[in-house]
Amino acid sequence: xxxxNSKVPIFVISGPSGSGKTTLAEILITSKKLKNKLIxxxxxxxxxxxxxxxxxxxxFFVSQGRFKHxxxxxxxxxxxxxxxxxxxxxxxxxDKYLARNLSPVLCLDVKGAxxxxxxxxxxxxxxxxxxxxxxxxxxxxxxxxxxxxxxxRKRLEIARKEISLRKLYDYTIxxxxxxxxxxxxxxxxxKELK
Numbered sequence: 001x002x003x004x005n006s007k008v009p010i011f012v013i014s015g016p017s018g019s020g021k022t023t024l025a026e027i028l029i030t031s032k033k034l035k036n037k038l039i040x041x042x043x044x045x046x047x048x049x050x051x052x053x054x055x056x057x058x059x060f061f062v063s064q065g066r067f068k069h070x071x072x073x074x075x076x077x078x079x080x081x082x083x084x085x086x087x088x089x090x091x092x093x094x095d096k097y098l099a100r101n102l103s104p105v106l107c108l109d110v111k112g113a114x115x116x117x118x119x120x121x122x123x124x125x126x127x128x129x130x131x132x133x134x135x136x137x138x139x140x141x142x143x144x145x146x147x148x149x150x151x152x153r154k155r156l157e158i159a160r161k162e163i164s165l166r167k168l169y170d171y172t173i174x175x176x177x178x179x180x181x182x183x184x185x186x187x188x189x190x191k192e193l194k
Contacts, residue, residue, distance in 0.1 A: 008154055011189060013108070017137070018131065027178075028185055039103070042059060042090075044066045045062070047085035064182075068108060110168070126169040137156065
């Protein structure tokens, strides 16, 4: 297995809920130019599976007890608790991708991104997706019909904290226009893969 000192980049994309980070990551991963170079990392979570989700493709769904065990035995690189559920990045999966010379793409919160940067200092490339205005975030979050008013408020509070830490990232992209933001993200990735 490749050592974590090899220079296969790990792309860590962060941004507040509603910033478009997941959409941009999906566009990036499915790009024909990058098809054989990138792979989406699959997180472990304790939240219930949604009807449209597939186990092992969207998430690895586990119980809270199992999740805590994985953290205890250091099989989770980074983890967070978000809106009552745990989310984490499996170490074995990231190491497997690096060994295969594939760059994992991780969508993480700020704490997780900084943890990955600490564990893989030569590999981690951190990219923060910023909405044009916080008001835009509120509108994007409110469009998600499943969310209750309390959840919207929590997400906006978290968003303000995350935005204040964007200077800790290698790159920042303002997502005013999805096509332009996508091109900017792809350009960063191509530059880092050289």
